Amino acid sequence: MATPLLALDIGGTKLAAGVVSPEGEVTAERIAPTGDDPTPEQVIERLFDLSEEALSRAGLALSALAAVGVSFGGPVDYGAGKVITCHHLSGWEGVPLREIVGERTGLPAVVDNDANAAALGETLFGAACGCQHVIYITVSTGIGAGLVLSGRVHRGANSMAGELGHTHLVPYGPRCTCGRMGCLESVAAGWAIAGSARDALAGGADSVLRSIPLAELSAEDVCRMAQRDPLARQIIDRAGGYVGLALARAANVINPEIIVVGGGVAESGEVLMAPLRSAFQRYIMPEVGEGARVVQSALGSRSGILGAGALAAAELLE
Numbered sequence: 001m002a003t004p005l006l007a008l009d010i011g012g013t014k015l016a017a018g019v020v021s022p023e024g025e026v027t028a029e030r031i032a033p034t035g036d037d038p039t040p041e042q043v044i045e046r047l048f049d050l051s052e053e054a055l056s057r058a059g060l061a062l063s064a065l066a067a068v069g070v071s072f073g074g075p076v077d078y079g080a081g082k083v084i085t086c087h088h089l090s091g092w093e094g095v096p097l098r099e100i101v102g103e104r105t106g107l108p109a110v111v112d113n114d115a116n117a118a119a120l121g122e123t124l125f126g127a128a129c130g131c132q133h134v135i136y137i138t139v140s141t142g143i144g145a146g147l148v149l150s151g152r153v154h155r156g157a158n159s160m161a162g163e164l165g166h167t168h169l170v171p172y173g174p175r176c177t178c179g180r181m182g183c184l185e186s187v188a189a190g191w192a193i194a195g196s197a198r199d200a201l202a203g204g205a206d207s208v209l210r211s212i213p214l215a216e217l218s219a220e221d222v223c224r225m226a227q228r229d230p231l232a233r234q235i236i237d238r239a240g241g242y243v244g245l246a247l248a249r250a251a252n253v254i255n256p257e258i259i260v261v262g263g264g265v266a267e268s269g270e271v272l273m274a275p276l277r278s279a280f281q282r283y284i285m286p287e288v289g290e291g292a293r294v295v296q297s298a299l300g301s302r303s304g305i306l307g308a309g310a311l312a313a314a315e316l317l318e
């Protein structure tokens with residue numbers, strides 16, 4: 001086996017460390033909950049505890065590894081190796097994560113946001129294997145996207161490419177997490193799906209979702225009920241339709257071979273994918289649509305760790 005890599009994943013709900021081969025095999029992996037808004041120092045300490053455990057399971061020393069890749073759950077200034085901000089955890093603005101990880105491990109290090117990492121992970125090891133032009137979108141609590149163009153991650157002028165979640169879709173639509181109104185996220189992210197269901201129930205709609213206390217109602221509940229409940233189905237159809245519309249617009253610009261849909265809401269499968277595909281086909285220019293498949297993520301919950309591994313393999317081994 002070629003020299004293994006250390007892969008680190010920092011997310012709002014979980015932290016993960018793994019030993020990954022340059023071919024995308026996970027030799028050992030340790031996962032822990034992120035916890036209740038820890039400081040960056042606490043997150044980094046926990047992450048290195050997990051790394052030691054993963055290395056010990058793999059029977060390897062740090063010195064046996066070639067490089068370390070980090071997938072971070074928020075925008076990252078790729079050139080500087082610094083976190084721009086994090087919407088789920090506080091205190092991360094400007095943290096020089098690449099330098100910290102490089103010094104702690106003594107290895108060449110690379111840091112990028114989770115959507116870029118997952119896009120590369122799907123391209124090297126997953127659903128987009130062998131493709132050159134890829135759009136990856138994650139529909140989860142928020143909505144993020146990563147672009148691979150001519151086989152490389154496209155990061156743009158200041159590392160902000162792929163903000164498909166904040167594409168404006170609905171005139172005078174709901175207020176978004178970014179402060180503007182009517183973004184894709186405000187009508188299709190996990191928080192928006194749960195919010196639509198709560199609003200409909202508060203307005204007296206008839207639905208089996210009523211069996212769940214309103215404050216606890218989640219997007220996962222709405223997805224789960226969508227097979228048998230008309231209100232839940234209507235909410236997911238609408239969210240999937242908006243994601244399909246945004247993807248059709250992005251695809252008309254980029255002309256991808258494949259669009260990979262990941263994230264917690266997408267794990268509900270055809271419930272979301274069917275209305276998404278149908279809207280995508282309705283709105284895309286036919287000649288562009290002919291060349292583009294729309295598929296579900298192959299890496300699933302391992303997209304963070306395999307994305308981090310893919311980053312290290314693609315950016316540091318060549």
Ligand SMILES: [Zn+2]
Pocket residue numbers: 165166167176177178179180183184185186
């Ligand atoms: Zn927005």
